[in-house]
Amino acid sequence: MAPVDGSTDLSPPSKDPEMAAFEAALLRLSPNVMQAFKATGKGWQSRIDAALEDWLKTHSPA
Numbered sequence: 465m466a467p468v469d470g471s472t473d474l475s476p477p478s479k480d481p482e483m484a485a486f487e488a489a490l491l492r493l494s495p496n497v498m499q500a501f502k503a504t505g506k507g508w509q510s511r512i513d514a515a516l517e518d519w520l521k522t523h524s525p526a
Contacts (some may be wrong), residue, residue, distance in 0.1 A: 486513075 493512075501508040
């Protein structure tokens with residue numbers, strides 16, 4: 465059953481204050497992007513986030 469607020473994230477809230485600042489999302493990426501980031505080891509998801517943050521500095525998301 466989905467939470468009352470309509471979201472689909474059923475995972476418990478993070479106890480790590482740093483992770484509490486993030487929002488869970490289902491994201492489809494090409495296999496080559498996934499392989500490249502996963503090959504960098506632990507923290508690959510944070511590096512994807514950093515790459516997207518950097519992209520937003522010079523591009524409009526719309």
